[in-house]
Amino acid sequence: MSVALPDTPFSGHATSQVPDAEGRFGEFGRRFVPETLMHALEELTVEYAKAKADPSFQKQLDGLLHTFVGRPNPLYFAERLTNACGGAQIYFKREDLNHTGAHKINNTIGQTLLTLRMGKKRVIAETGAGQHGVATATACARFGLPCVVYMGEEDIRRQKLNVFIMRTMGAEVRPVTSGSRTLRDAINEAMRDWMASVEDTHYILGSVVGPHPFPMIVRDFQSVIGKEARSQCLATTGRLPDEVIACVGGGSNSAGMFYPFVDDASVEITGVEAGGRGPKAGDHASTLTFGNKGILHGTYSYVLQDEDGQTADVHSISAGLDYPGVGPEHAYWKDTGRVRYVNIGDKRALETMQYVARTEGILPALETSHAIAYALERAKQRKPSDIIVVCLSGRGDKDVNEVARLTGQEL
Amino acid sequence: MPFIAAGDPDLPTTAKLLKELAASGADLIEVGFPYSDPIADGPVIQASYTRALAKHVKLKEIFATITSVSREIQAPLVGMVSYAIIFRHGIDAFVQEAKAAGFAGLIVPDLPGDEASGFATLMARHQMDLIQLVAPTTPPDRAAKILKHATGFVYCIAVAGTTGVRKELAPQLAEMLKSLRTQTTLPLAVGFGISAPDQINHLKGKADGVIVGSAIVKLLENLASDSSKTDATLHDIGSFSKTLADAAHH
Known part of the structure; x- marks a missing residue:
């Protein structure tokens, strides 16, 4: 693979000074998403950098982690x-x-505060076992944000307790019936929703995966x-x-x-x-x-x-x-x-x-x-x-x- | 410009369908490479990919099928393929095999302009077009950057969201086309959500081409379970494609 990717494989010691501005962790990371999402990801990167540097954001986050979590x-x-x-x-x-x-709530509280800061009015999330879904539904209930959680039909069957909790918290659990009907397809479906709703919706991704800046944001909050x-x-x-x-x-x-x-x-x-x-x-x-x-x-x-x-x-x-x-x-x-x-x-x-x-x-x-x-x-x-x-x-x-x-x- | 997924319901039918579409007056045909996780696609195209993958359609067989028909078809063939597939196969090898099969270009929906420079160079070396996409959410300065790597035509996404049939197109589409027109001399083709001749008429004078995917792919749905209707369905798709082509050429 001579032109595999614009980068050569990274060698050397790991450092905490990653990712770079393009979302690179060594050779890994970056953004391989449809153009429709690119602007939202750029905007999220900028807004997150501002929030991270803002002492009042950190103070609000720390306070919630203390008294709510x-x-x-x-x-x-x-x-x-x-x-x-x-x-x-x-x-x-x-x-x-x-x-x-x-641990999932550490991230959802942080990203919910980010949602409010960006002035977005609606939250979507994916969930597999339901822990991230519950943590997102909980954070959204705390701030009165409408929340849609995508969950594979197969996982809904296996994780009834968490589905019940999410619904009790006021979230809409939307069954995903495509592909393998599990976490992977729930992520696909959440990304599709986001492509159509990106103007007013934030996608609270639950793990250190997905396009930049999500792996960095979730890592930081965790x-x-x-x-x-x-x-x-x-x-x-x-x-x-x-x-x-x-x-x-x-x-x-x-x-x-x-x-x-x-x-x-x-x-x-x-x-x-x-x-x-x-x-x-x-x-x-x-x-x-x-x-x-x-x-x-x-x-x-x-x-x-x-x-x-x-x-x-x-x-x-x-x-x-x-x-x-x-x-x-x-x-x-x-x-x-x-x-x-x-x-x-x-x-x-x-x-x-x-x-x-x-x-x-x-x-x-x-x-x-x-x-x-x-x-x-x-x-x-x-x-x-x-x-x-x-x-x-x-x-x-x-x-x-x-x-x-x-x-x-x-x- | 019609779109179909390779291998739905099977590759021999794909070969026949490509000839039918070419005969119906299509100016260019997009061939989708089935992928397990197509985030840019709506339910109709994903279902088509799922049907093809359920029959274990392989990359090698797709290239073989295209090789067998590309010489007989006047309309250029453009592959629509996820970067996940290209990367796994080996980037050099993929481009070489696509070129050898007779593809004129590739659309890689999950390789945005920012990540495309290395791949664009490779494609240019093989004299293949790398079609760039511009979305309704793309700010003008970003569009300018994307257009730097664009060749062939510019794929203008008509709606924020996935592929799939829609009645309404984004209100800012006309504005977007007008703005792109001032920034590039490449033809502008509109896709995502286009399904009917009246939408094509509406885009007259604003765009140079339209891409119709889900509305065509949907006609293939019942073939997976009932192959006796293959000839009739091919005929229906040919007629539908002709209606669209006539509207575009009128």
Whole structure:
């Protein structure tokens, strides 16, 4: 590929000084979208830069994160898990204690404030498992903004609880019946809505994917996770962790957790993808482990696709990791070697969820259970003086129907 | 300028359809490459792509089909293809194979002007046109930048939104065409939402061509399940295309 893209592949160390003005994370990122959206993306980039530099915007955001979301949430020492592993000390960053039960609200509060600042009157969003949909519906209810959430018909069936919550919050949940009827098609549908409604509507994208500036905006709003975890770790242990671990689907909780540690060379960083049923195509959602460089949903990153560029089907026990793409900054971290990406399968994630509930009195989401499963394995390889911080991205209440079904129990 | 998706309902029918459209007086024919995630397209064209992909239509077979008909067809053929497909195939290889198959140019709806400079150079080297798109949301200074890379014709998007049949065109369309006319000597073709001869009449004197996609593709819908109607449907599409061509040429 001599003229592959205008850039040559990036080599060198990862830095936190990304993306550049064109949305490049090394060679990744940028904008591959229809012309109809370009003006809105440029406008969003400018407005976001102004908001970021405006102390009153930051103050309003911090205030809401404090009083509405419940931040800062604690960095918790998982004592019994640590003892059971007999290795490194395991700490959990408790995003599960946020309002709505996951990290997603950090981003939706930020983007809702951005919507108001831009004078837009309506919000749209996509959702897979429903966590981002609930967090968007919640933020919109808080500010009285009308909200439409696109959700695959298949996901609506699987995630009735979240659909009910969104509707109770006043959002319209619009079923997506095209293609695979899951998250991927919900994003397509939300983008189509936005192409026709861009004058008065903001699209609150839920992960660090999509065209520039979305991967940057979502990362920035989620970075509160890593910033808090970093200073809490310094305050309670007197030093930085040896390793930071989070699960990666699209990659928003992990990007928020990792980003503030990128320039700390002593901190090892590991992202855990969904290994599903195994490494066969269609059986997993391990985009960085098994995927190729490619384009999906307006960004250049790693993608699971066939040799003709058609997006592949993916599988994971957790609907929140079930995505055939991944944020471009993760692609950059992978190729620079700054973050190591591994995967954990369905079975281990499910076992870990149950084990953590019994051992620590915390019911993690199935997504999060992938990260914890790897952390437990890693702790055993490390010495007792080492510190591992895991992003406990969400609580498992939403998964109880699925877990009961999979384990043959009645609710 | 009619649009059809390659491989819906199957590639042999696509080949026949291309000949039928050419015979009906089409000045140029757009051939859509089926893609799993076509965000610029409305439900009709996406459904057409989904039907083609359900039959596992492959890139190699699309190029083979085009190769087999392109010499017999007077009207230039232009491929409408996602950059996801081009990039995955290998950019050099894709352009070479498209050229060899007989395509005169490509429309890459998710490669906006900002990202197009490298690809535009490659296309020019192979003497192929890279058709640029201008939307109702494109500010004039952005349009000027986009036009720098434009060759062949300029694809003017008639409505903010996806492809698909619409009654009304954007109120600012006439303004946009007028403004583009002062900035380029390339022909202006209007697409997205155009489906009827009276819309074509309305654009007379303002645009040099119109692209009709969904209204044609919709006629193919029932062929996926019932191939006995293939000949009749081809005939219907030919007549519809002729009505549109007559309106455009009148």
